[in-house]
Amino acid sequence: MRICILGGDGYLGWPTAMHFSARGHEVMVVDNMAKRGWEEEVGATPLEPVPTLKERARRWRQKKFQHIDTVIGNIADDGQLMQDICRDFRPEAIIHYGEQPSAPYSMLNQENAVYTQCNNVIGTLNVMFAMREHCPQAHLVKLGTMGEYGTPNIDIEEGWLEVTHNGRKDRVLYPKKPHSLYHLSKVHDSHNLEFASRMWDFRVTDLNQGVVYGIDTDEIGNDPELCTSFHYDDIFGTVLNRFVVQAAIGMPLTVYGSGRQIRGYLNIRDTLRCIELAVENPAGRGEFRVFNQFTEQFSIMELAERVRESASEQGLKVEIQHLRNPRVEQEDHYYHAKHSGLPGLGLEPHLLSNGVIGHMLTKAMDGAAKVNEASILPKVDWKHGWQQPVADEPAGIVCLQPARA
């Protein structure tokens, strides 16, 4: 199958490209390297140095005799790029990771908020118009996030909700109340894509993904020349990845607020399998299909405890520290999210075990010497934006102070 992966230089994009290439598909990746720029901007460095996209594609070809086509370009600013790709490559599936992926980055200031929504929403609009023109039968697999839902007081369904109101029924888009302007950009995308499926008979799968963790996949196979961009900082690092690195360097695990916030999580290996299942079982023409893509729910404190437990098996002593929550979110809330669609297609989850955390810890300890500790503490406050770290204080002390016990 001809598969086009947008955002193919990223944490999930590159492993996805190898995953499909290894299975014999014709893979093109598109990226504008913007994320590497955002990382520089906020001072985030990946745990291991990440070779360029072309270097990794070259390494992959040497090792597996499989070609991954790389296109360097901007799907949002360049309205013609996706037109050219859809006309010339004629993708049968488009996997769309090509967006600014960080909530704190979007909440940093006005400029970043505007950039995030413009970049994400316009990129997706350009994909829609290119598909309409050149490949209206292609299947668009769009990465959304569980964060779009927020924390409603009712069960979270998979994208749609059956409603009875004043004696009448309808099936409506699940109402969303997310916690950041980044998450809102994905809500906007979802609305635009539901429209495209309704107007133009598109096949769309919208994947509301939980928080991803993990460093390794079968195709990376511990080869540093094929590695993905693993982040542990406050802006681009997801919470479990961050905790593991904190444990590895002997820094307290920083829990925002009480840590009773519950979210859905999944292993990066399951991300790849979910995408594969979605591509193998496309949505129908005119169907806007939504899956909640996660395998387990945890509270932040449960994750912290799990990391502490695994770390102690490796002889590491780990502290847990509560910081004033820089985000505006409910800390005590109902959370029950359905996620039966992907298991129904055959997903067999890799659950979070001490072994999984242990493997991550080992990798993190290998890279511990180069970890930038100052990049880990939160610097973006949801009410006020970027809070300058106090320059004269020791590294790691920023103005968001530990909360009172």
Next chain:
Amino acid sequence: MRICILGGDGYLGWPTAMHFSARGHEVMVVDNMAKRGWEEEVGATPLEPVPTLKERARRWRQKKFQHIDTVIGNIADDGQLMQDICRDFRPEAIIHYGEQPSAPYSMLNQENAVYTQCNNVIGTLNVMFAMREHCPQAHLVKLGTMGEYGTPNIDIEEGWLEVTHNGRKDRVLYPKKPHSLYHLSKVHDSHNLEFASRMWDFRVTDLNQGVVYGIDTDEIGNDPELCTSFHYDDIFGTVLNRFVVQAAIGMPLTVYGSGRQIRGYLNIRDTLRCIELAVENPAGRGEFRVFNQFTEQFSIMELAERVRESASEQGLKVEIQHLRNPRVEQEDHYYHAKHSGLPGLGLEPHLLSNGVIGHMLTKAMDGAAKVNEASILPKVDWKHGWQQPVADEPAGIVCLQPARA
């Protein structure tokens, strides 16, 4: 009160400015004149020539000894403009009409779709960040549209919906499924503004307005030097205004499809009163308040019949012609939309009477000689975008042909 009106050069913005000025408020209008450019682009001309914003403000000052401050600038492209306005003028209320207001314009092609969503969403984000910085207690009155809801099979509530699901309850944002990328831009705005009220304790009133009709208000008072930009073309003309002009020039009323589509409508005079009521009764801190701003529901065919009836009282013979519907929308659908919030604050509607239509017809007949008939027939198809009118055919014949009977 210090009131800032965004989009103050427009069909509703300018009459709103005079309405508040006449009541002794300190009014600033902001506009970038972009709409005059879009009109040139699609070949739309207003029924009467519209003096510039500054000319109208000057005329108003001469006549009423009231000053309306005019600021020419772009709230979307210039991220600093609203910062400066909020810092220096310190508005107590911001009335936000400053967006691209046409569904067909947004569906014309990729460029217009991208422009519409970017312009509308980013403009509103810039307003939000400026308010956060300089006037977080100000009341933002944002113009949305009834079209955001689409045509659900359940009653349309005012912005929020009480849901019971699997035995649990929540109050959720009313789920929306609109019919154009323009309407979607307003859905995105609504989500961003609900977020702002939740994160930053903003006072927000989101007005989901029906289709507005009418030429005159008390402050215009038939003075051509104070007139507003009344449009009758397929891109910027709302349906009743278009029908009235068609009747006045002896052209058949062009109904899209069956004409059984039902929508909410209101008189331009009621728009002004609704805005006034919203401003006089601001939303609370942290409240995202939504009103459905219309006074009556009609099907398109009912409107056409009403225009035919009023026209015949003036001795005009009017035909009704069904065109293939260029839009993708349900023509037979349930429609029951609540609109009790504004009457609850004191709105006494000007309902659609033969007298109202008759007054509009008289004005339209005054301008009939200059009407650009070719601009009235639909040229934007929802599935394919702009359809080039057939150049060699007589004026008014375009490729969207009358439907079979």
